[in-house]
Amino acid sequence: xxxxxxxxxxxxxxxxxxxxxxxxxxxxxxxxxxxxxxxxxxxxxxxxxxxxxxxxxxxxxxxxxxxxxxxxxxxxxxxxxxxxxxxxxxxxxxxxxxxxxxxxxxxxxxxxxxxxxxxxxxxxxxxxxxxxxxxxxxxxxxxxxxxxxxxxxxxxxxxxxxxxxxxxxxxxxxxxxxxxxxxxxxxxxxxxxxxxxxxxxxxxxxxxxxxxxxxxxxxxxxxxxxxxxxxxxxxxxxxxxxxxxxxxxxxxxxxxxxxxxxxxxxxxxxxxxxxxxxxxxxxxxxxxxxxxxxxxxxxxxxxxxxxxxxxxxxxxxxxxxxxxxxxxxxxxxxxxxxxxxxxxxxxxxxxxxxxxxxxxxxxxxxxxxxxxxxxxxxxx
Amino acid sequence: xxxxxxxxxxxxxxxxxxxxxxxxxxxxxxxxxxxxxxxxxxxxxxxxxxxxxxxxxxxxxxxxxxxxxxxxxxxxxxxxxxxxxxxxxxxxxxxxxxxxxxxxxxxxxxxxxxxxxxxxxxxxxxxxxxxxxxxxxxxxxxxxxxxxxxxxxxxxxxxxxxxxxxxxxxxxxxxxxxxxxxxxxxxxxxxxxxxxxxxxxxxxxxxxxxxxxxxxxxxxxxxxxxxxxxxxxxxxxxxxxxxxxxxxxxxxxxxxxxxxxxxxxxxxxxxxxxxxxxxxxxxxxxxxxxxxxxxxxxxxxxx
Numbered sequence: 001x002x003x004x005x006x007x008x009x010x011x012x013x014x015x016x017x018x019x020x021x022x023x024x025x026x027x028x029x030x031x032x033x034x035x036x037x038x039x040x041x042x043x044x045x046x047x048x049x050x051x052x053x054x055x056x057x058x059x060x061x062x063x064x065x066x067x068x069x070x071x072x073x074x075x076x077x078x079x080x081x082x083x084x085x086x087x088x089x090x091x092x093x094x095x096x097x098x099x100x101x102x103x104x105x106x107x108x109x110x111x112x113x114x115x116x117x118x119x120x121x122x123x124x125x126x127x128x129x130x131x132x133x134x135x136x137x138x139x140x141x142x143x144x145x146x147x148x149x150x151x152x153x154x155x156x157x158x159x160x161x162x163x164x165x166x167x168x169x170x171x172x173x174x175x176x177x178x179x180x181x182x183x184x185x186x187x188x189x190x191x192x193x194x195x196x197x198x199x200x201x202x203x204x205x206x207x208x209x210x211x212x213x214x215x216x217x218x219x220x221x222x223x224x225x226x227x228x229x230x231x232x233x234x235x236x237x238x239x240x241x242x243x244x245x246x247x248x249x250x251x252x253x254x255x256x257x258x259x260x261x262x263x264x265x266x267x268x269x270x271x272x273x274x275x276x277x278x279x280x281x282x283x284x285x286x287x288x289x290x291x292x293x294x295x296x297x298x299x300x301x302x303x304x305x306x307x308x309x310x311x312x313x314x315x316x317x318x319x320x321x322x323x324x325x326x327x328x329x330x331x332x333x334x335x336x337x338x339x340x341x342x343x344x345x346x347x348x349x350x351x352x353x354x355x356x357x358x359x360x361x362x363x364x365x366x367x368x369x370x371x372x373x374x375x376x377x378x379x380x
Numbered sequence: 381x382x383x384x385x386x387x388x389x390x391x392x393x394x395x396x397x398x399x400x401x402x403x404x405x406x407x408x409x410x411x412x413x414x415x416x417x418x419x420x421x422x423x424x425x426x427x428x429x430x431x432x433x434x435x436x437x438x439x440x441x442x443x444x445x446x447x448x449x450x451x452x453x454x455x456x457x458x459x460x461x462x463x464x465x466x467x468x469x470x471x472x473x474x475x476x477x478x479x480x481x482x483x484x485x486x487x488x489x490x491x492x493x494x495x496x497x498x499x500x501x502x503x504x505x506x507x508x509x510x511x512x513x514x515x516x517x518x519x520x521x522x523x524x525x526x527x528x529x530x531x532x533x534x535x536x537x538x539x540x541x542x543x544x545x546x547x548x549x550x551x552x553x554x555x556x557x558x559x560x561x562x563x564x565x566x567x568x569x570x571x572x573x574x575x576x577x578x579x580x581x582x583x584x585x586x587x588x589x590x591x592x593x594x595x596x597x598x599x600x601x602x603x604x605x606x607x608x609x610x611x612x613x614x615x616x617x618x619x620x621x622x623x624x625x626x627x628x629x630x631x632x633x634x635x636x637x638x639x640x641x642x643x644x645x646x647x648x649x650x651x652x653x654x655x656x657x658x659x660x661x662x663x664x665x666x667x668x669x670x671x672x673x674x675x676x677x678x679x680x681x682x683x
Contacts, residue, residue, distance in 0.1 A: 071582055091585040104583035108601050117597075118587030169587065 011221060012236075013046040022047040022205055023068070023173065028077035030063050030229075037063040039229035040077070050199050050206045052220035054213060056252075060229040061209045065175050068207060069098045082172060097171035101178040103162035105150040111137075111161050112146040118169045136164040139198070156187050163195075167202070174199075176208040180215060192218045213253050217241070225249050241300075247378050250298040257304065257345050258378075260296045263289045271377050273297060278341065279319040285377040299375035304347035304368055306335050306360060311369040318369035321345065323362055335360065337368050409661070416654035417447040427650050451655035461639065461656065465663065468636040471550060471625075472618035475557035476565075479614050480607065482558060483565035487606075490566070491573035502570070505563050517556055517627050524552050524628070548630035556624035561617070565610035572606030573599070605675065612671045616664050636660055 013019040021044035030038040038060040045051045053061040066072045067079060070091035079086045086094060097118070105114050115136050119129045137143045140160035150158055159182065166174055179195065180188040196219050199206045210216050216223045217237040224234045225248075233245045244250035247258065259281055261273035266288045273281040273295060283297050305311070311318050324344060325336035335347045345368050360366065418427040429443035455461045490501045508516060523529045524547040531543040546552050576599065584594035622637030629635070636656065643653035 069582075069586060071585075090590075091582070092588045092590055098583075098586045100579050100583060102577065102579055104577065104579040106580060106583070106598055106602075117584070121588040121593065121597075165587070 011048070013049070014044070014222065019046060021045060022049075022082060023207070024080040025064070026078045026080065028064070028067065028074045028079060030060070030067060030072060031075045036229050038067070038074075041229065041231055042077075043224055043231055043234055045205065045207060047205055048199075048203055050196065050219055050221045051208070052216035052223045053207065053209045053226055054216040054223050054252075055211065055226035057211060059226040061211075061226050062177060064226075065098070065177055065207065065209045068173070069096060069175055070094050095171055096173040096175055097166040097169055098175040098177065099162050099166040099179055101181055103150075103158050103182075105158060105161055105165070107150055110147050110149055111142060111153070114150070114161055115165045115168050117165065122169070132168060136168050139167070140164045155182055155184075156191070159183060159191065163198075167198075167204075171204070173205045173207060176206060178210055179208060180212075181210075188215070189218075195219060217253075225252060227252075243376055244298065245379065247296060247298070250376065250378060255301050255346055255348075256298045257301065258296050258298050259375075260294070263291055263293045263295050265291055270372065271295070273377075278339075279315050279317070281375075282316050282372050283375050283377050284373040287377060287379065289377070289379075296378045297375045298378055299370050301334065301346040301348040302332075302350075303374035304345065304370050306337060306347045306349065307367050307369070308360075308364070310367050314367065314369070317372065317374075318367055319345075320365065320367055323360055323364050323366055326360070326362065337366060412654045412657055414447075415650050416451055416652075416658050417449065418651045419446070419448075419450070420649050420651055425650070426648055451651045452659070454652060455655055455659065460634075461636075461659075464634045464636045464639045465659070467634040468619050468621075469663070471553055471635060472557075472615050472621070475554050475561075475618050476611050476615040478554055479558045479561055479565045480611060483562055483610065484569055484607070486562075487566045487569035487573055490570050491576075498574075502567075505566050505570075509563065513560065514623065517560065517624055520552070520556055520559065520628060521547060524555065547628065548633075550629065550633065552628035553625050553633065553635075556628045557614070557618050557621065560624065561614040564613040568609035568613065569603060569606040572603045572609075576602055608671055608674050612667055615667060619664060620660055 023045040025041060025043050025045075028038055028041050029036065041060070041064065053064060055061045063072060067074055068081075068086075070086065070089060073088075081095070106117065109117065112133055115133045116129050119132055124132070133146070134143075137146055140163055142157060142160055142164070145153060145157060145161075150161065153161065159179070163179070166176075176195075180191050183191060192215060195206075208216075208219065217240075220237060222234060222236055223240050225232045225240065227248060233240060233249045235243070235245075240249060240253055244253065250256045250258070259273070261275040261281065263271060264274040264280075265272045266285075269284055269286070270282050271285045271287070271289060273283065281297050289295055306323075310320075319339060321337040321339040323335055324338040325334075327334035327336075330351070332348050332350050335349070337345045337347060339345065347368055415427055418429065420426060421428045423430075429446045431440055431443060486505070490498060490505075493501055521528070525531075526543040526545060526547070528547070530546070531540075534540045535543065546555070580598050580602070581591075581594050584598045585591065589597060620637045620640075621635065622641055625633050625635040625638055626641070629638075640653050640656045640660070643649050643656060647653075
C-alpha cells in the first residue's frame with residue numbers, strides 16, 4: 001500500500017498550468033456596513049486539495065468560508081464551483097457541507113438522527129439511509145454511540161458526530177470552521193492526522209479555516225495566509241515557512257529574527273546588507289534589489305547557531321552577544337541572546353543528546369551566526 | 381461561624397417556597413376540601429359540622445363522623461356540572477390553541493429582531509398589564525357589542541351589511557381569553573426561541589433544508605418546552621375563568637367558574653361549591669403533572 005505521504009508529495013495541481021481549479025474565488029469583496037471583511041480576494045482551490053485559510057481573528061477567513069457555504073452573499077465578485085457560479089444559490093442547493101465550529105449538533109436528536117438528517121431531507125430510501133449512517137458511524141468510530149444524544153457525548157465525540165453529519169451527504173467540498181478549536185491539545189494533534197487520512201480516503205476537497213498555524217501546517221496541502229480581508233500568500237506549508245513573501249507572513253508563521261539594513265550590493269545570487277545591527281549580512285536571494293534600498297533578512301531561530309568561538313566567516317553573518325534567557329522545552333532549547341545594542345536574537349537548538357558537557361549558561365559571551373542560505377531576503 | 385450561618389441561610393432559602401405553598405396553597409386547599417365534605421346549614425358559617433375547640437378530641441372525632449362524600453355524588457347526579465366541566469375544558473382548549481397560533485409568530489418575530497430592539501418589544505408585550513384586567517375586559521364589550529366599534533367599522537367599510545353578533549357568544553370568550561392571556565404564551569416561547577443557537581438553523585440549511593423545513597425540523601421542536609409552558613399558563617387559568625365568560629359570554633355559556641360562583645353566591649351552598657372547586661383542581665393537576673414531566677425530560681436533554 002502506498003503511504004499517504006507519497007500520494008501527498010506528488011500532489012501539486014496548482015503547479016500544473018493545465019489543471020482547472022475546482023473552486024474559483026474571483027475578486028470577491030464582502031462588506032458589512034462600513035467594515036470590509038473580505039477585500040477583492042481571489043484564489044483557486046483544486047479537486048482533492050486540503051486547503052487552509054489561516055489568519056488572526058477578524059481577518060475575513062470565516063466570512064469567506066460562509067460565502068462558500070452560502071450563508072453570506074458577496075458584495076461583489078463571484079465564486080465558481082465546478083464550473084458553475086454560486087451567485088444566488090441558497091445553502092440548501094449547494095453541493096457543499098459545513099462542519100461548524102460549535103458543531104451545531106441538533107440537541108433533540110440522537111447521534112444517528114443527526115447524521116441521517118441531511119439524507120432524510122433529500123428523501124433517500126430508509127434502507128440506504130441506515131446503511132450510510134452505519135458507514136459514517138464506523139468511519140468516525142462511534143458505532144456504540146448511535147442512540148446517544150449530543151449532550152451525553154464528550155467534546156471529541158461531538159466533533160466526530162459533526163464530522164460524520166457533514167460527510168454523510170458526500171459533499172463535493174467539505175468546509176471546516178475551526179474544526180479542532182474546542183479540543184484539548186493532545187486530542188487535537190491526533191485528530192489532525194485522522195482528518196488528513198479521512199480526506200485522502202474519501203478523495204474530497206477540504207477547505208479549513210483556522211487561526212492555529214501548526215494545525216494549518218500539519219494538515220493542509222496549501223495555506224492561504226490572510227490579513228484584513230486580503231490573501232497575503234498562498235503556498236505549501238514548507239514554502240510559507242521557508243520562503244515567506246513578506247514580513248507579515250514571516251512574522252505570522254513561527255518565530256523569526258528580522259535583520260534590517262541597506263543593500264550594499266548583489267553578486268552571483270547573493271545580496272549584501274549593511275548596517276543591520278552592526279554586522280554585514282550576505283544572503284542567497286533570487287531577487288536582485290538595487291543598491292542602497294532598505295531591505296530585511298528573516299532568519300528562523302533553528303537556523304541560528306550559538307557558539308563560544310567566533311565562526312570561520314566572522315564578522316559576516318555573525319555577531320557577539322550574551323545569553324539573556326534560556327528556555328528548555330525538552331526536545332529543544334531556546335536561547336535569547338542580547339546584542340550590545342539591546343536587541344535580542346532568538347536561537348534554538350535540538351537536544352540531540354541527553355546530557356551536554358559544559359552547557360551554555362546565563363550571561364555567557366557567545367557568538368550567534370547563520371549560514372548564507374539560512375534566511376530570506378524580504379521584499380518589503 | 382460563617383459556615384454555620386451560610387448553611388442556615390441556604391436552609392432558609394429552601395424553606396421559603398415550601399412555607400409559601402403550605403400557607404397559601406395546602407392549608408387553604410384542606411379547608412376547601414373539608415367544607416366539601418360537609419352539609420349545608422342555615423347557620424354561620426353555612427355548613428355543618430363546625431368544630432368546637434372546647435369539645436375535646438372525642439368531640440372532634442364525633443363530628444368528623446358527619447363528613448361524607450354526598451356532595452361529590454351530587455355532582456355526578458346533576459348533568460349540569462359535568463357539562464360545565466367539559467365545556468370549560470373545550471373553551472379553554474380552543475382559546476389556548478388560538479393564543480398559541482397568534483403568540484408563536486409574535487415570539488418568533490421578537491426573537492429574530494435586532495438585539496437592541498428586543499427589550500422594547502418585551503416591554504410592549506407586558507404593557508397591557510399596566511391597566512386593570514377588568515377595565516380591559518369591559519373595553520372589549522364596547523368593541524364587540526352590536527353597535528360597537530368593530531361593527532361600526534365593518535359596516536362603514538362595507539365588509540358586512542348586518543352587525544355581527546359576537547358579544548354574548550363563545551367567540552367573545554375566545555377573544556377575551558386570547559387577548560388577556562397572550563403575554564403568558566408569548567414570554568415562555570420567546571425565551572425558548574431567544575436562547576436557541578442560530579447556527580442550528582444554519583446547519584439545517586447546510587444539510588439541505590429550506591428555511592421552512594428547517595423551522596419544522598429544528599426550530600419548532602426545540603421551542604416545544606416554551607410552547608408547553610405557555611399552553612399550560614393559558615389553559616389552567618382559562619378553565620376556571622369567571623370574569624371573561626361572565627362579562628363577554630352569553631347566559632347559555634356554561635363554564636365551571638360561573639357555576640362555582642353561582643353555587644357560592646346565589647345558592648350559598650358552600651359545601652357543593654367546595655366540591656366543584658376540588659374537582660376542578662384535580663382536573664387541572666393532570667396537565668400540571670404532565671408539564672412537570674415534560675420539563676424534567678427537557679432538562680435531562682440538556683436544554
